[in-house]
Amino acid sequence: MNIEIKKVVIAGGGTAGWMAAAALSQQFRGIVDVTLVESEEIGTVGVGESTIPPIRTFHRLLNIDEQEFMRATAATFKLGISFENWRENGDRYIHSFGSTGKSAWACEFHHFWLDSLRRGMTSSLGDYCVETAASRVDKFALAQQPQVNYAYHIDAGLYARYLRTFAERHGLKRVEGKIREVKQNGESGFIEALVLEDGQVVEGDLFIDCTGFRGLLIEQTLKSCRLKYRKLAREQLLETVADQIATGNVVGWFQGRMEWGPRALGNRSILAHPGLATMKDVLNNRVGDFVSRE
């Protein structure tokens, strides 16, 4: 089924929603209409957000001015993540965003460092990383040589507000209201519209669920398809999957973005116990329509 995407609807206006809104409204201006639905009454998680360096790639893509962004979001520079009392009380480990030392064709830098310890030198590995050395003494510079790799600490609420202004400047339409119902196509199951508590209907061709932990669109769609599901914390999830595999069940694992359709590749796996003699036949009977396992 081919659908021409002309109207994108983003449900939710937290960090995820406004990042999606900013990117789509700027990158596809004039090609697709972007609408965001959010409820001020429900609000956002909106705590301080600690970021990692790819956020700068995202900002470069959108041509966001760093100084303007930092002023608007009460941001500070961040060179890494500090773990207090790491190996023992009083110990501190800085996971820097930079690279450490210079590797050579023969081997990675840490081998040279380990050898230097054996020869009686007493330096720590972090001494060979500009970002670690600078953060130990609370220093920062936007230097070209050496260039430092960094991210920011921001106020998530201010960031959402900043991106909202940015997205609205690029033509995004914001709709205020609580989503009451998710309307799906009776045949395909695809979402066609969101119905708000005040009766407004927001139609679209593509819907992006940014309603945070509620997962409103995803959950409502699962329910309407009468699919049985359970939400599990990560540890519980891993234990459940390991139990299923150990007892001879076949597990389908989906993670992150993926292509759509029977021949699609990426981010999905079929997991099964390779030690069970019957497993090859079980697999071929269940999923052999697609690929036969030898």
Ligand SMILES: Cc1cc2nc3c(=O)[nH]c(=O)nc-3n(C[C@H](O)[C@H](O)[C@H](O)COP(=O)(O)OP(=O)(O)OC[C@H]3O[C@@H](n4cnc5c(N)ncnc54)[C@H](O)[C@@H]3O)c2cc1C
């Ligand atoms: C204490 C704490 C510290 C954290 N620290 C970090 C950190 O350092 N770094 C980091 O990356 N992450 C951190 N996180 C996680 C991060 O803050 C959240 O994952 C992120 O802010 C969630 O953003 P979101 O846009 O997905 O969801 P939310 O902020 O929850 O936004 C959901 C949106 O959906 C809307 N919505 C929901 N239901 C409806 C409805 N029925 N109708 C209409 N609108 C609806 C809401 O109004 C809201 O706009 C932290 C979280 C907490 C709690």
